[in-house]
Amino acid sequence: MSGLYLHIPFCKQACSYCDFYFVTSQQYKQPFVDELIKEIRSRKDTRFAAEKVRTIYFGGGTPSLLSAGQVHQILEAISETFPLELEEVTFEMNPDDVTVDYLNDLKKTGINRASMGVQSTDPDLLNFMHRAHTSEEALQCLELLHLSKFEVFTVDLIYGNPGQTITSLERDLDIILGYNPQHVSAYSLTIEPRTRLGKQVELGRIVPPEDDTIATHYDVVEKTLRAAGILQYEVSNFARPGDEAIHNSNYWEHANYLGFGPGAHSFWWETSGRAGKRWSNEKKLRSYLNGSWNSPYAEELLELPALAEERLMLGLRTRKGISEDTLQEKYEVSFSPAQTEYLHRMEQQGKVITGNRIQLTTKGLKIADTILLDLLTI
């Protein structure tokens, strides 16, 4: 079973925090779709087409800048190239692109999971983030989504913004919960160096909040969503039980995936193989249109020890954690006495749950990076 990721590299404007790959000019949309279809078809009859595709994910950039017709073309190409056993087809969209008709048309193409980039409902914060949509548009589209009856809809939220108060965060959560989403992704604002926000922080014009404040935000998010029956299953992902994202969860379990589009990453690890491979396309629309996808831009081979470390890194981010059996059978590693001792110490502090599965608690997840690093260097 595998997943497909499609990178749609267009945005109306650059959000201040964003370091995804995109262009703001829209003129190459159709050439891009044509090229994307070429890239998809190039996998026909290869070993990558031997596995059944279970999930498709339209990410970006802004997939909702595509017409439903273009989405249809892409999905057609996929079904002609890969054997399908689809369980989840996710489509990211921004509030300013959503209309009743658009949502209906998307549903007809086979999209069953809508992911809405709301980020905040506070006009000042939206302005600070330099989002293309207004607060009103955010509310409107939530209403439409609520009515549109996708199998699942999920809302993206950003917390830990400079100057953001707990009250403002609680209001965001309240409003979103009012529309009854099955899933919420809540990200703590990350300051990436090569973004507008990163530069302003570097220049000292914006002071990022203290990690104490961010930790409090995290707690508020987790508690509020839990009270609404939406439970944390990964650091930044929350769902009603059973509505967890399949595509994204697969990343954390080393399932195979293929990425299409500029900058898209792929990972493939044959069932019997002792090494997995990661590669990516060049992050450049122009050369993508000239067929740069024909050869990988960056590529790395990961042997079992590297895979094991990666699995720990990914697994510890999920509430499900990782089982020692899996580590032993699939990755041929087990914890050293020092590591076990460390995990028990963390358990006493309420940060870890041990047993057949090693899981971080909500408290542990908050400092998962430290715990992982400790575990790997102890």
Add this chain to the structure above:
Amino acid sequence: MNNIRNFCIIAHIDHGKSTLADRLLQITGSISEREMQEQILDDMDLERERGITIKSHAIRMDYKRPNGEEYVYNLIDTPGHVDFAYEVSRALKACEGAILVVDAAQGIEAQTISNLYQAIDQDLEIIPVLNKIDLPGADPEGVGQQIVDLIGCDHEDILSVSGKTGEGVEALLETIVERVPGPKREDDKPLRALIFDSIFNTYRGSVAYVRVMEGVLRKGDAFRFMANGEEYNAEEIGYLKMNKEPTKELRAGEVGYVIGSVKSLQDVRVGDTITKVDNPAEEAIPGYKEAKPMVFSGIFPTQAEDFEDLRGALEKLQLNDASLSYEPETSKALGFGFRAGFLGLLHMEIVQERLDREFDIDIITTVPNVQYEVQLEGDERIGVDNPSQMPEVGDIDTIFEPYIKASIITPADYIGPVMKLCQDRRGVYVNQLFMQNNRVEITYELPMAEVVFDFYDRLKSGTRGYASLDYEFIEYRKGDLVRLDILLNGDQVDALSSITHRDKAYYLGRKVCAKLKELIPQQQFEVAVQAAIGSRIIARDTVRAIRKDVTAKCYGGDISRKRKLLEKQKAGKKRMKQVGTVEIPQEAFLAVLSMDDEDRN
């Protein structure tokens, strides 16, 4: 005819000694055009990189006068930096003359004077040379007057050259014949050869560079080091040409090398005298002072298992650098390592760099300090070169600290800032002397501890780079000093202790705590950082526990990046030191050093 001339080139740092040596080598044909490169005698990697001379370099040249007479020149190029002043003193002993180079744009500087006085003490013939006359900013008249005032010579005695263009260098070569006396040629006396330098060669062992003062040393002779009586055979002797040139004998007045199956350099001591086993000299050549380390610092391997490698590396370094001293040290915080003594901070930096570069050993160094003398209750007086070994307050009667005499030459406009700096550093004013060109020499006596750190940098920045500094040890004096300890979560970290003047302890304590707070990464628990004198806590800060650090996003495209970051973090963490339960980065051990001056005063 006495056709040998032995001389050295001395000057303030950067005044162009090595460049002038290049021209001498070139004009005498001692080196081919093909081999020629700038400052060719600076053959150590670090010398080439930093553009400074660290070690003296001796070289023999054949000089043919315009009138056809042939001469042998033995030249020693010396370093200018104050840390290596002892190199100059050794070189002087092997010579009859000294070329005193003065940068015609800079004028007389602190080491010009100190090196000149050393040469005069040795009764050397001084040839004053104005260098860099090609520079547009050169001021031959003014600087010439400074030289006349300093040496008491006539204007006509001063030569003008450019080491860069070669102008005036031929005249200099002639002047050397005329003015530098030839060495005495007392071949028939018992052998006395002065070791003025030594190097270690992996294949040949120790190579002694000698100046034969009296007698003759022949290949195959049995010889003896007069300091310890060890005897060897002169397996090979020769001249110090660009490529070493073996010969059968070295006669009185000559300079050359001796290889004597001396595998350990411990026997070859610079300053020692070589004599022959049969018909030995009665007395060694007098007056040699050993280079004494001035600053001390702990050197510890980052990984405990590198300890033996570190020992091996220090041993090897010492073979070529007798001024480096070290002994094993154990620190509660840093484990097994060494306490090493250096001539100065530059010397320390160079050793650390070589350990890292030539031996690839990752080391942690502690804040350098001077050596104290402590009068204990009762009669005993001990030397303390490690703050953590300072006895408990109750056992101490008096602490003495080394003082230096510093001479600072600066344009008169900066007298104010220079004096302020010296006062801030507990200096005692001695005098000031006005020189030509509106320059002044200011003399202070200062505690050495106040000078070794960043005094020089401060001096430079306070005088827009114009001031120069020279210093020499004078004596130990009583000081109101205390040991400042640092505690992390209540545990004293020995490697972070320092000794400071009581009046500065509070301020320093507060600043060190603040700096450590900045440097120590947040951990899963709170870390209390405290400064204490004895059992009294004088400052406190807290490194708060991590509340949240997890990366927000980790999807398909983020995984590679996150794993690479993890690799980096793992490497960084491996380089941290675990002290009790607290992890400290290496920089923390130098926290006191990384504070700026306003912080310190």
